[in-house]
Amino acid sequence: MWINGSREGKNSTEAVLTFASNTFKHGVHPPENKDETNKLPIRQFPFAPVIILPMTQHIGKPAVPVVREGQEVARGQLVAKADGYMSVPMHAPVSGTVRKITNVPLIGGLVSTGIFIEPFPFSGQEVLEGEPISLHASPEKILQGIQDAGIVGLGGAAFPTHVKLKIPEGKNCEYLIINGIECEPYLTTDHRVMLEQSDDIFIGIRYLLKATSAKKVLIGIEANKQDAADLLSSKTPIDLPIQVKVVPVKYPQGAEKMLITALTGFEVPSGGLPIDVGAVVVNVATTAEIGRLLPHGRGIQERVVTITGPGIKKKGNNLIPIGTPLRYVLEQVGAVENISEVYMGGPMMGVSASNLDISITKGTSGIVVFGDDNLKKIDKIYPCIKCGACVDACPISLNPSRLGILAKNEAYDLMAEQYHLLDCFECGSCSYVCPSNIPLVQYFRLAKGIVRKRKAAKPTVHA
Amino acid sequence: MLSKTLHISSSPHINKGISTDTIMRNVVYALLPMVVFAVYAFGTNALFVILASLVACVGTEHLLCVWSGKPSTISDGSAVITGLLLGLTLPPIFPIWMTIIGGILSIALGKFVFGGLGSNPFNPALVGRAFLQAAFPVAITTWYPAFSEGRFTNFSGSVFAFPFSTPIVDGITGATPLSAFKFDKVTADSMDLALGLVSGSIGETSALLIALGGIYLITRKMMNWRIPVSILGTVFVLSGILFLIDPKLYPSPFFMLFSGGLMLGAMFMATDMVGSPITPLGVVIYGVFIGLLVVVIRIWGGLPEGVMYAILLGNALSPQIDNLIRPRIYGTKKTKP
Numbered sequence: 001m002w003i004n005g006s007r008e009g010k011n012s013t014e015a016v017l018t019f020a021s022n023t024f025k026h027g028v029h030p031p032e033n034k035d036e037t038n039k040l041p042i043r044q045f046p047f048a049p050v051i052i053l054p055m056t057q058h059i060g061k062p063a064v065p066v067v068r069e070g071q072e073v074a075r076g077q078l079v080a081k082a083d084g085y086m087s088v089p090m091h092a093p094v095s096g097t098v099r100k101i102t103n104v105p106l107i108g109g110l111v112s113t114g115i116f117i118e119p120f121p122f123s124g125q126e127v128l129e130g131e132p133i134s135l136h137a138s139p140e141k142i143l144q145g146i147q148d149a150g151i152v153g154l155g156g157a158a159f160p161t162h163v164k165l166k167i168p169e170g171k172n173c174e175y176l177i178i179n180g181i182e183c184e185p186y187l188t189t190d191h192r193v194m195l196e197q198s199d200d201i202f203i204g205i206r207y208l209l210k211a212t213s214a215k216k217v218l219i220g221i222e223a224n225k226q227d228a229a230d231l232l233s234s235k236t237p238i239d240l241p242i243q244v245k246v247v248p249v250k251y252p253q254g255a256e257k258m259l260i261t262a263l264t265g266f267e268v269p270s271g272g273l274p275i276d277v278g279a280v281v282v283n284v285a286t287t288a289e290i291g292r293l294l295p296h297g298r299g300i301q302e303r304v305v306t307i308t309g310p311g312i313k314k315k316g317n318n319l320i321p322i323g324t325p326l327r328y329v330l331e332q333v334g335a336v337e338n339i340s341e342v343y344m345g346g347p348m349m350g351v352s353a354s355n356l357d358i359s360i361t362k363g364t365s366g367i368v369v370f371g372d373d374n375l376k377k378i379d380k381i382y383p384c385i386k387c388g389a390c391v392d393a394c395p396i397s398l399n400p401s402r403l404g405i406l407a408k409n410e411a412y413d414l415m416a417e418q419y420h421l422l423d424c425f426e427c428g429s430c431s432y433v434c435p436s437n438i439p440l441v442q443y444f445r446l447a448k449g450i451v452r453k454r455k456a457a458k459p460t461v462h463a
Numbered sequence: 464m465l466s467k468t469l470h471i472s473s474s475p476h477i478n479k480g481i482s483t484d485t486i487m488r489n490v491v492y493a494l495l496p497m498v499v500f501a502v503y504a505f506g507t508n509a510l511f512v513i514l515a516s517l518v519a520c521v522g523t524e525h526l527l528c529v530w531s532g533k534p535s536t537i538s539d540g541s542a543v544i545t546g547l548l549l550g551l552t553l554p555p556i557f558p559i560w561m562t563i564i565g566g567i568l569s570i571a572l573g574k575f576v577f578g579g580l581g582s583n584p585f586n587p588a589l590v591g592r593a594f595l596q597a598a599f600p601v602a603i604t605t606w607y608p609a610f611s612e613g614r615f616t617n618f619s620g621s622v623f624a625f626p627f628s629t630p631i632v633d634g635i636t637g638a639t640p641l642s643a644f645k646f647d648k649v650t651a652d653s654m655d656l657a658l659g660l661v662s663g664s665i666g667e668t669s670a671l672l673i674a675l676g677g678i679y680l681i682t683r684k685m686m687n688w689r690i691p692v693s694i695l696g697t698v699f700v701l702s703g704i705l706f707l708i709d710p711k712l713y714p715s716p717f718f719m720l721f722s723g724g725l726m727l728g729a730m731f732m733a734t735d736m737v738g739s740p741i742t743p744l745g746v747v748i749y750g751v752f753i754g755l756l757v758v759v760i761r762i763w764g765g766l767p768e769g770v771m772y773a774i775l776l777g778n779a780l781s782p783q784i785d786n787l788i789r790p791r792i793y794g795t796k797k798t799k800p
Contacts, residue, residue: 024793025793028479030477030479185477257793257794261793267793267794268794269794269795270792270793270794270795271794272794338467339467339469340467340469340470341469341470341471341472341476342469343474343476345474347474347475347476347477348474348475348476348477349474349475350474350476351474352469352470352471352472352473352474352476353469353471354469354471355469356469368476370476380482380484382482382483382484382539382580382581383579383580383581383582384581385483385486385580385581385736385737386581386736386737386739386741387486387736388687388736388741388742388746389479391741391742391790392743395793396792396793396794397790397791397792397793398792399741399742399785399789401741402741402785420792420795423792423793423794423795428474428475429475431475431478432475432477432478432479433479434478435479435481435482435483435485435486436482436483436581437478437482439473441473441474441475442473445473
């Protein structure tokens with residue numbers, strides 16, 4: 001059936017008509033590899049001998065430390081404040097002593113200020129309580145509470161949640177979409193959260209409904225998590241306008257735009273935001289965190305992380321204190337001797353860890369480890385044979401084959417002007433299917449960076 | 464423990480695992496039954512033609528790579544396919560020296576001058592064959608009856624003719640079904656055509672084996688099914704309409720489907736990924752265009768067979784098809800052409 005997508009036609013970017021089905025166009029289906037961890041309950045992880053809390057764990061400005069070296073902090077205590085609106089604060093994940101505040105490595109090789117906390121020998125799980133945020137508080141109060149709790153998107157992007165929830169002047173939020181898709185292979189974090197923290201999720205939804213004034217809640221879950229969908233459907237409180245929707249397993253369905261299309265049939269306009277079609281998307285683990293923290297006025301101190309991959313001996317879903325060093329985590333779960341690659345996040349969009357001295361951050365949804373034996377050999381790169389596999393995979397219908405050839409010839413401006421380069425959201429489906437092993441999405445990342453830089457350098461003519 | 468240098472890479476970190484050489488290898492597998500049947504049907508001479516074509520193509524590719532100071536690309540398997548395809552489109556007693564020229568030109572002119580695999584606008588095997596058709600019109604229409612007595616023991620004087628000598632015409636007279644129809648209005652039995660019990664080019668006679676090879680590749684998702692379906696569908700429908708108008712003047716659609724090089728062309732030549740459009744709709748337009756040309760050339764043109772030219776013209780058109788047919792990008796209303 002055709003859905004009329006033109007609403008509030010005065011927006012500069014208008015909703016696009018689309019054929020409604022319960023998924024998006026194209027996409028890929030990599031081996032899921034979730035069976036080894038999706039039945040394992042979430043386990044509490046021990047405290048590391050030292051917790052290293054980087055101030056850059058989110059998109060936006062780094063947090064600013066408010067403790068000094070030598071100071072004793074309690075678990076849940078504010079240790080760094082948000083630097084403005086586009087930033088979130090940090091809380092102590094453990095009771096202990098601040099040993100030093102100095103530069104620490106981040107995943108991509110950059111550095112940021114970090115707070116080193118040495119836990120007290122018998123540090124417990126009890127958490128400092130703050131001022132509770134009532135469900136009857138105003139939307140502004142709730143958004144402030146979400147920022148004060150240090151909450152960011154736990155799906156991996158780590159975008160400050162309060163910023164995303166702020167509905168711009170003149171726009172209406174029709175759909176609150178809870179993202180339980182988890183389309184990345186290997187990861188089972190959201191799956192376990194849905195199974196074990198459903199009460200928190202529903203409380204979180206109540207806060208989110210209040211904050212956004214959404215009329216409808218859609219919970220999107222892929223068919224490989226039918227048990228979670230059944231559980232959430234059966235436990236849905238009758239007073240909430242919630243619909244649990246099960247969609248076919250396909251990557252990158254967890255991407256905001258793809259999920260909106262799968263659940264509502266609307267397409268987010270090119271260059272636009274979900275709110276342009278009246279939708280706000282929040283990850284399901286983020287929702288649970290809101291539901292758990294706000295009633296107690298607490299800050300976020302830990303998160304669920306799937307640790308898996310052929311290089312891990314004790315695979316599982318762990319509740320890990322934020323700031324736990326990666327090296328300590330791998331020692332605890334037993335990584336193989338010849339460890340060769342560590343991805344923070346899933347294998348499709350996760351980032352390779354350049355060293356083991358980085359910390360688990362708010363955005364770490366999974367750790368996937370490969371040993372030498374299972375490291376994919378870098379095969380020969382063949383010329384593009386125009387087989388069209390990438391064209392059939394691209395969820396936004398780009399022509400990655402042509403874009404790849406143009407990128408090789410450094411025709412970046414042409415890529416942006418004629419071939420919609422900037423619509424690419426770097427899901428990597430094209431590189432995944434390419435039989436010639438052409439690093440397509442990798443080219444596009446570079447090209448996008450260069451195009452943006454050039455655009456910033458010269459003012460547009462028709463501005 | 465855990466002190467090793469980590470391998471880092473830009474995501475995605477996994478790959479579907481079907482590589483270009485795997486695809487090429489599977490195309491070769493799909494062609495092998497045809498080679499075996501051809502040798503069985505036409506005897507030792509056919510084997511020599513195929514081998515000559517294969518050696519010429521692979522050898523040319525290797526030597527050209529060496530000459531231009533690049534690593535040899537024969538391991539990607541595309542030259543093997545070109546060699547097999549060229550061999551399969553030649554008559555069973557085609558002189559070896561001409562076959563070798565065809566093989567050299569297929570690779571050199573059909574592929575190498577454009578920049579090698581992926582850059583060739585035309586199907587290389589067809590480029591070589593087009594040259595042979597123009598240069599040696601008599602030899603390339605000298606046929607040899609299928610399943611003749613002593614086909615495994617008699618070496619044709621024509622096959623081993625000395626270069627540039629006049630080939631001794633010893634095969635022939637048995638016209639192919641298409642030329643018989645074109646010039647004498649005699650149609651062959653469709654069943655014989657489907658099974659390959661007729662005279663014709665080495666590998667073009669058994670429609671059944673060609674279809675099986677194609678289905679093998681299609682089920683492995685290494686061939687775009689839309690191309691053969693749209694070509695064969697167009698030929699069938701169009702010639703069906705003509706047949707209904709006047710069954711005496713026009714051949715039956717089954718005869719059209721199973722005769723000549725149409726099956727081999729539609730399944731293995733037109734489906735060359737490099738020379739065909741990239742979008743599903745573009746591919747269908749390309750297939751319909753080729754099907755249309757095949758019918759027009761066969762029925763109204765001066766030649767009995769038009770598959771080769773139809774595909775070459777389709778190849779020429781496909782970059783333009785890709786320029787014009789662009790899918791709507793997510794979140795946009797229309798794409799500008």
